[in-house]
Amino acid sequence: MPFALLRYGLSKGHRPFRDIPATPDLKRSYDVVIIGGGGHGLAAAWYLSNQHGIRSVAVLEKGYLAGGNTARNTTTIRSNYLTSESIRFYREAVSLYESMSEDLGFNVMFSQRGQLTLAHSDATMRSFHLRAEMGKLAGARIEVVDAQTVRELCPHLHMDEGGLHEVLGGLWHADGGTARHDAVAWGYARGAAAKGVEIHQRTTVTAIRSTGDRVTEIETNRGTIRAGQVIQATGGLNGQVAELAGIRLPIRCFPLQAMVTQPLKPFLDILLSSANLHTYLVQSSRGEIVIGGGSDPYQLASTRSSFDQKVHLAQGALHLFPFLHNVKLLRQWAGITDMTPDYSPIMGASPLSNYWLDAGWGTWGFKATPVAGKYMAECVATGKVPDIIAPFALTRFDRFALLNEMGATAASH
C-alpha cells in the first residue's frame, strides 16, 4: 500500500478522497432510515448497501458523523464473555474486525495484541475460571493464567506481592485487540456512501409518527421523511429516541469517564485491565496511554467530566504501574452509557413491525460494531431476526430470560 502514497506524493496537488459526501437535501422518502450515524448505524448502512443491494438508505446523525460513543469509547475488542450467546456473537465481531481493513479498503488499524485481565482476589479468579470454561466450550481463545505468566505477558507490572491487591493470576484473551474507532465509522460511511447511501449530519429526529403498528414518518429539524423500515442505533440517546416511537426501554444512563496521557515511547504492548481496580490501560499507536474503567455512580445523560473518577483511574493506573506517576495527563472525556439490567444489548424487533432496535450497548458497543451492523441489516433486508441475535430481544425482559454479563463487562472491559 505505500505505493499509493508514492503515487500520491509524486502527483501534483491534492486530489480529494471525498470519503464523506456533503450532506444532501432530504428526499421525501427512503426505503430504510437509520437513526444514528455512529459506528453501528453506519455499519448497518454498509451491509444494507454492499451486501443486500438496498441503496435507498438515509442515515440521520444529530451532530457530526460518529461523534457519540463511537468517538468516545476506549476501543477494546474482545469476546471473553460469560454466556454462550454472547461469546458466539462477539466472536463473530472479532473475526469481522480481522478482515475489516481489507473489506473496507480503509485502514482501521485493528491490532490484535491480546488482552490480559488481572485478578487480585479469589472471587475474581473464580469468575475467570468460569469465563475460561465457557469460552473454551465455545472455542474462543480464553485461558486462566498464573502470576508467573502474567509477569511474562506484562513485564513491568507491579505484582503487589503480599499486598492487598496482589496479582493472583489473570484471564488471557489472545483474540483481544484494539482498533482506531473513528476509522471504523469512516470506513463504513465511505463504503456506504459509495453505494448511494445518504449521510445526513446535523439532522435531529424530533418526532416519530406511526399508524397502527407501523412507523410512517420521521420528523427532523430539516424536514419530514417517510420510511419503509427504520433502524434505531443512537447510543446514549437510545432511551430518549425510543420514547419518540412510543417504546419504553429498560435502560439507565450513566456517564463513563476515560482519559489519555501525553504520548510516550512504547512500554505496554497488550491491553491490560484489572477487574478489582476498575481500571484498564492500553497504549495507542500514537504512544498515548488510554486509561478507562470508571462510571460515575449516578444516573446522568451528560458527557461532563468528573474529577473523582479521574482520581480513581489515576490511582488504579499507578497501582499497576507505579513508575507512571510523573507521566502527564493530556485530556479526559466522557460518554453516556445506556445500561440494561443484565449488561447485554437489545437487538432486533420492537413492538412496531418496521422499527428495529439496536440499543442498550452500555460500555460494550464499539466491539460489536461490525456484527451488530451485519445482523441489523439482515433484520431489515429479510424481515426476520437472525438466530444469533434472537437471545438479545427486547422481550427477554418480560420473560426474565436475561443474559447476565455483569462481571464480564463494564469496568473490566
Next chain:
Amino acid sequence: MTARLPAPWGTRIVRDTALTFSFDGTSHCGLAGDTVASALLAEGRWVLSRSFKYHRPRGPQSMAGLEANTLVQIGSEPNVRADRRPLTEGMAVRAQNTTHGADRDLGSVLDRFGRFMPVGFYYRSFFGPSRSSWLKFWEPLIRRSAGLGVVDTALGEGHYQRRNLQCDVLVVGAGPAGLAAARTAAAAGAEVVIVDSEPETGGALTYARNGSAALAQARSGLDGVTILTGATCNGWYTDNFLPVIQGDTLFRVRAAQVIVASGTQDQPLVFRNNDLPGIVSASAVQRMMRHYAIRPGSAAVVFAGTPHGIAAALDLHEAGVPVRAVLVPPEAVDLPTEPLAEAGLRVLKGARIQGAHGKRRLTALDVTTASGRETIACDLAVIDAGATPGYQLPLHAGAQLGFDDASQRFTLSNLPANMHLAGSVAGCFAPDAVIASGERAGAQAAVALGLAASLPDVPDDAQAHFHRTFPVSDPDPKGRDFVDVDEDLQVKDIVNAVADGYAELELVKRYSTVGMGPSQGRHSALQTARILARETGRTVGEIGITTARPPFGPEKLGVLAGPLRSQERRTPLNARHRAAGARMGPAGAWWRPMVYGDGPTAELAAQEVRMVREDVGMLDVSTLGKLAIRGPDAGAFLDRIYTMAHANQPVGRVRYCLMLNEMGSVIDDGVAWRMAPDHFYVTATTGAVDRVFSDMSWWNAQWRMQVDIQNVTAGFAAINVTGPHARAALEALAGDIDLGREAFPFLEGRSGTLGGCPVRIMRIGFTGELSFELHTPRSYAPHLWDLLEGAGVRPYGLEASRILRLEKGHIIIGQDTDALSTPDELGMQWAISRKKPFYLGKPAVDKRRAIGLARTLCRFELPESAFGEVGESCLVMADGKPVGHVTSVAVSPTVGKLIGLAHAGAEPGQGIAIRTRSGVEVQAPLVGHAFYDPQNARQEA
C-alpha cells in the same frame, strides 16, 4: 554563551548563583531563577526539540508552555515543559524523539518526504499485504517513531500531597485584574484565595513595558488574601469544584464564587517556516528579557499587530537589540506608531510576512508591502498577532464561545451565575479598564455572597479595537506554513481534510489530529476555525472550537492519585492475629486471618473446623457492615428495604435480612436486631455495606420516612464465639447478661457488659454450632479478645469459616449468587414475607415466581478424591450444554467428603453432571438438606 542583559533586566534571576546542568550531554551553566528554557537560551541554544512528524528543529515560541516545542526529558520525567520548569543544579536534560539530540537528529530526513505523508495518510495504507501486516510490521514501526518522552520503568513511587481548601471566592490569575478582584472581594469581607501559575503575582505587569510602577500598586492591599503562586487551576467541575496544582500538591478547592482573570494566550501567525527557532511571540520576548535578561537576538524584526508589538519593539530597542523593521499589517494601520518613529525605528505599514528562512535558527524574513517585496536578515522575529482569551475554565463551566467579527476576537458569554470574568479574558485591555473590570468582578462575587459592595462601572476601553487577531493566507505552495506545531500540521492539511469530506470541526480534528497534541489547541484552535470557515462558507463563530475539557494544562498522574493509593483496613484485633501467628489475607479492603499457625493451610483449617465442632473457637468478624437504623419509622423502613417482616418484630429479637434489587435478585444479607421500638442494629456483608448504606440513603431521600441511617461499621468490633462450649466459655467471664438457654434463646439479642466491656450480643452464627456474636466498641476489642483467650477460647480463621458455613449449607452472597439469583432458586422462600404489600424487588419476585424457576442452587457431594478435579467454576452440564456451575466447594473434615454448591437446571433430580478440570463429566449426587446437623439442634442448643 550570550551575555545577559544588565539589570534591571532579569527580575527572576540571581546573577551570583550559578547552576550547572546538561543538555543532550553537553554541560551548561545557568542561574538560579532560570527556567530550563531560559538557561538554554542564555547559552545560545535555541533548538530544544524536534517536531512530532517531520523532525524539524523547534524552540520556544511563547515562553508560557503553550506549545510542545519546549517538551524535554529531564532525568526520568518525560514531557517536561522547559519554559515552565525552574532550573535546578545538576539537571540532566535531553531532547525527546531524536536520534542524536536536538541539534543533530537524523530523523529530520522525514522533512523532505512530507509530500508522501498527506493528511490522514495512515488510513489509506499500511494494511497490506497480509491481514497481520499492520499488527506485525507497520504498527510497531509507527509506535516506535511516535511517542515523545521515555518512561523509566525502574522509577520508584512518587510523593504527592493532597489538601482541601474551601473559600468564598477563588480568583484564577494574579494579574492586575485578578489582584483588583481579590482586593475588592476581600475588602467586602469575603474569604479569598488567588492562584497563579507564575512564580510571582503581577501577571503581564511583570514583563510588560512600563509595568513596574503599576506592579507595586497592583500588589497592595491584599492583607488576608491567600495567595498561591506557581499554582495552576487545572479545570472546572460541577458546583465550582476546582483542582489547583502547586508542584506535587493537589488542592481540592470548593469555592462559592469563581473569578476568572486568566488573561490571554498569544497566537502565532501562519506563514512559510513560521516554526523556525527565533520566531517568538511578543510576550515571549518580553519574558525572556525582563524575567531572565536574555539577549534574544542580534537583529530583530517585529510584527506589530496590536499595541503589544509596538511595546515589544521599543523594549528590544531599549535593550540594545537592533530592530531592523517593525511590520504593521494592513488590518492594523491605525495603530499608534509614533513612539517607534521617535525611537528612530523603521516602520513598514501594510506589511505582511511571506515566509522565513533558516535551518536551525531564523536567518531572514520575506516581507511584502504595497511597494514590493524584501528580504530582511534577522535572527529574531517577534510576532504579535493578537491573542485568544483564556477561555478554558469558563467553557468547562458551560459558557458559550462566540466570535466578534469586527475585532476578530473570541468572546465569552452565558457564564454560570457563580463565575465572573475580569481583565483581558473579558475583553478589557487598557490598564484602567482592566483594573475596573477586576474590581467589578470582585464586587459581583461579594454581592452574590450577600456582602455589601458597590459595583463600579468599567470605563470604555479606547484601546480595545486595537486588540485583534489576523487571518490565515491560502496554503503556501511550498508548504511548511504550520497551523499546529505540536502535530506538524500545515494549512493545506486542514484544507485537504475538509476536501476529503471531514467538514465538521470535530472531524477535522480527528482526521488531521489538529489540536490533539500536548497543547490541546491553545495555539491552533483559532486558525483551524478560520480555515474551516473559509473552506465551508461558514463563520468562525459558527465553527467555534472543539469541546474544551479538563485538564487545562498537563497534570501528573501522581498528583491526581495523591498520597494514599490503596486504602487498606485493619480490624482492632489485627495485632492479636499477627501475634497468634495468623496468616493474613485480603478480603476486599480488609486484612483478615486466614488460618493460624505454621503448616499446610488445609490441615490447619481442618484442625480449626474440628475445634469449633468439638469445643469452641472465635472468629474476628469486625469487618461485618454495621448500620444503626433509628427513628419512629425504622421498622417500616426496613420492611421496604428487606424481604422479611420487621415492623412487627419484637424488641430483643434478631431477624435475618435479605436485600433484593428491582430485578428481584439477591444483593445482600445480614441480620437486624430490634434493640428498641425505634432502634435496629443491622449487619451487612463486609464488601457490600458501603453500597447498602448509600442505597438506603438514596431510597429514603425519595421515601422521606422518619428514619436516621448511620454506618457504624468502624465503631464496633465483633467476635463470634462458637462451638458446643461457647456458653461455658462466656459464663467464665464476669457479666450482667443471663446467657442461659431459656433466658437468651437463639435469634435473640442482649446488651450489657462482659468482662467489663460494654457488649451487644446476638445469638447468631455462620457455623451451625451454638454461637454468640459479641459486638463491642472497637477500643474494647483487644481486651475482650484477651479475656476470651484467657477463658480458653482459641481463634480460627476465614478458611475454616468457609468450610463450616458450607457444611451447614449457608450461602455467601456474591459467590453462590450472581446478578440473576432469586430467593426462590436459592431455596430461600422462607425469607420472603408473603404479607407485606411492598419491599424492594417484590414486583419482580412475583413476576419471576409466576414464570417459574430457570435454575436452582443445589448441594452435591463427591468422594474426597475428586478434590482438585472438581473445583469452583466447573460447569454443570446437561445434554452437552452448560446449565450452571459449581459456586462453592470444600473438603469437609466433618462429613469426610467433598461437598459443594452448584447452580443447575430447574429440576436437577437426583444428581448433576459436573465437567471436571480435565474436561470429563462426573455424576455428583445431590443432598437434599444441610450437610451438617439438618435438624439445627446444635445451633439452637
